[in-house]
Amino acid sequence: MLKNFLNEVISIVVGKPSDSIVRLLEGDKYVNEFIIAKKLDLTINQTRNILYKISDYGLVSSIRKKDKKKGWYTYFWKIEVLKSLEFLKELTIKNITQLRNQIKSRETKGFYVCERCNIEFNEENAMLHDFTCNECGEVFTVKDNEKVIREFKKNEDKLVNKLKLIEEEITTEKARLDKIKMKELKKIEAEKLKQREEKRRIQKEAREKLKKESSKKKPSEKKSSKKKSSTPSKPKKNIKKPSKAKDKKKSKKK
Known part of the structure; x- marks a missing residue:
């Protein structure tokens, strides 16, 4: 279909x-x-x-x-399947509207026909021609609208059924496109997740590398500190300063 x-x-x-x-x-x-x-x-x-x-x-x-x-x-x-179906839907709705207008016109207005030339006229045009055919001079007869109306209504029913089928196809196509869209979104999300995980992995590796490097540096620092402490420090000479009390005693003896 x-x-x-x-x-x-x-x-x-x-x-x-x-x-x-x-x-x-x-x-x-x-x-x-x-x-x-x-x-x-x-x-x-x-x-x-x-x-x-x-x-x-x-x-x-x-x-x-x-x-x-x-x-x-x-x-x-x-x-573009969806756009094509929507185009056909609009066209079908337009045809249904036109057909309904024709049915309404047939039900409310009179029509005349030249049976010899098989030319149809509405009431206004028939009056303008004095109900006589310009081609053959035959007098117009009243058109039986019942048969035409029945035919129009059959066509209307066909178009209405066709419209339903088109709408069903539109619904199906929309659902199909939604599935494709969801699939693409999931694919994008999966790709983003993969990228985030890769980024975390790289960051983790970088942290572990830094940790290892820092752990290697610490023992060497301890060794260097031990070496510094092993070198004997020169003893400081205690220089005794003469106390003020002794100076005072000497001055008294004098």
Whole structure:
């Protein structure tokens, strides 16, 4: 069902080669534009014109990569499934609205027909032509709207059912994209966690290295301190200063 919807969207935009384009672009991977051109049996310029036309509606996306040898850019394309479905949904809603307006018009207004020329006129135009066909001169007859209304209502039911299916596909596609997004987020988180663990490991190794280096330095410092203490220190000479009391006694004797 999804493929049918995508084919319908692309055929609305570019016409006949929709099936081939959808088959080439419906995957998650971007496809080289030269491969697309080859598969479609078109020139690269013709292929690009088709893709650009679809891109104008936002139904395809592209990335470009530079050829290291030749220096030019090559584009890679893929179909945007969700946007395509939403585009088709809007178009279907528009068609339903138009059809309902036609049903309402048929139920409230009169229509006339020239049976010979099979040309239909609303009441206003029929009055302008005096209820006579300009082509053949035949007098208009009243159109039986009941049959037309029944046909319109059948088409309306089909479009409503189609809209439900499109909405289901949109829900499915959104869920699929959410899963991919969650997977990517988990991958990013895992990568960040890995980087943090690696950083911690490097920091731990650096701390352990510093610890080892500092532990090697401490014994050498102790040895050097022991060597300093082993050298005999010169004894200090005690120089006795004459006390003031003795000086006083000597002065008295005199």
